[in-house]
Amino acid sequence: MSGEGGSHPAGTAIAWIDGPTPQGTWGDPERLCLPLNDRGLLLADGLFETVLIEAGQPRLLAEHLERWRDSAARLGMAPPPGADRVRPLLAEAVARSGLSGTGALRLNWSRGSGSGRGLALPGPAEPQGRPRFWLQLSPWTPNSNPVTVIVSALERRNAASLVNRCKTFAYAGAIQALREARAAGAEDALLLGSGGDLCCGSSANLLLRRRGDWITPPVESGCLPGVMRGRGLALGLVREERLAVADLLESEAALLINSLGCRPIRRCGTTDLPVPAGALDLWKRLLVSS
Structure with missing residues (x-):
């Protein structure tokens, strides 16, 4: 069984990551990169949400973003982006990918780059890491096979x-x-x-x-x-x-x-x-x- 209960039809996946410019960077998910000291990469110190996309529109986006926000608060992370940021990026992702059917949008939020190796977070008087946001839109076909x-x-x-x-x-x-x-x-x-x-x-x-x-x-x-x-x-x-x-x-x-x-x-x-x-x-x- 596929990990999310469906299949990957032929199509173009597109990804976006914030920084180094305010507009962020669009590209092929295989080519965009995270810094090697990102805590999400090193320590799985991050959160994600996977949203079904139909006809270019997200299903239950408010519910996903609420869980994303609540989880960040629970784990002591900065609040992740809200709908005002996610929706324009999704619209651009749909346009860039040419998605015409259903898709899967993955929203990622990591605690960001650490100041050194190890688990410890910076103290209140120390420089704080900047959280990192990236997303990926992929074609997806829901599956109800037993x-x-x-x-x-x-x-x-x-x-x-x-x-x-x-x-x-x-x-x-x-x-x-x-x-x-x-x-x-x-x-x-x-x-x-x-x-x-x-x-x-x-x-x-x-x-x-x-x-x-x-x-x-x-x-x-x-x-x-x-x-x-x-x-x-x-x-x-x-x-x-x-x-x-x-x-x-x-x-x-x-x-x-x-x-x-x-x-x-x-x-x-x-x-x-x-x-x-x-x-x-x-x-x-x-x-x-x-």
């Missing part, structure tokens, strides 16, 4: 972690869980929280249907508070409840869902699961702004 999963035996989400409440650059655990799944002949991995409850997929929130209701693990499980998950809760289409692996295996249906796609789980390990009709309809309903 997926096979395993429950990772190697990686878990830390329910008490401050970082796990934020969408940071640090995805090494998810990458290793995905490697584990591929080695077992599956397409994705489900992660448990540190308490042993079901938590999420490698890059998506988990929904189970039980007695006709859609249920998702609470953030106390260690899952990321995903934008689509939050939409489901706000609309009353989804409710939170602690879930065990047995709940998944006995469920009426299960979905992996994020801002770029929604994929039913058709098998977990050796257990086949019912594949629901209308999963993509639920995803599209969540995409509609309030």
Whole structure:
């Protein structure tokens, strides 16, 4: 399974990075560069949001930017750019790339270049690093094909972690869980929280249907508070409840869902699961702004 639940059609990706001029720099994502002392590069000390683009317009941009801003505050970072800066850059990215269908916009915000090696941040009386903003727009086609999963035996989400409440650059655990799944002949991995409850997929929130209701693990499980998950809760289409692996295996249906796609789980390990009709309809309903 692709990490975000879709495919990369032929097309032109375009990227932009701020500095050294006020206008920033546009170019091929393979050619633009970060300074080697950027903390996002060295330490994964940064945040990102991935936004679905349809007909040149972002879906649920306000919700993504709110989570971006809240996460920056939570981690003691400067506030990231708002819609007044993001929207003009997106419009230019669409024009430069020639994107005519759907796309994926990734917004990146790092703490910036450090003053030396190591983890420590500058003290109040020391020169502060300047945060760095860059983005990339790529063609993208959402995918609702059913997926096979395993429950990772190697990686878990830390329910008490401050970082796990934020969408940071640090995805090494998810990458290793995905490697584990591929080695077992599956397409994705489900992660448990540190308490042993079901938590999420490698890059998506988990929904189970039980007695006709859609249920998702609470953030106390260690899952990321995903934008689509939050939409489901706000609309009353989804409710939170602690879930065990047995709940998944006995469920009426299960979905992996994020801002770029929604994929039913058709098998977990050796257990086949019912594949629901209308999963993509639920995803599209969540995409509609309030």
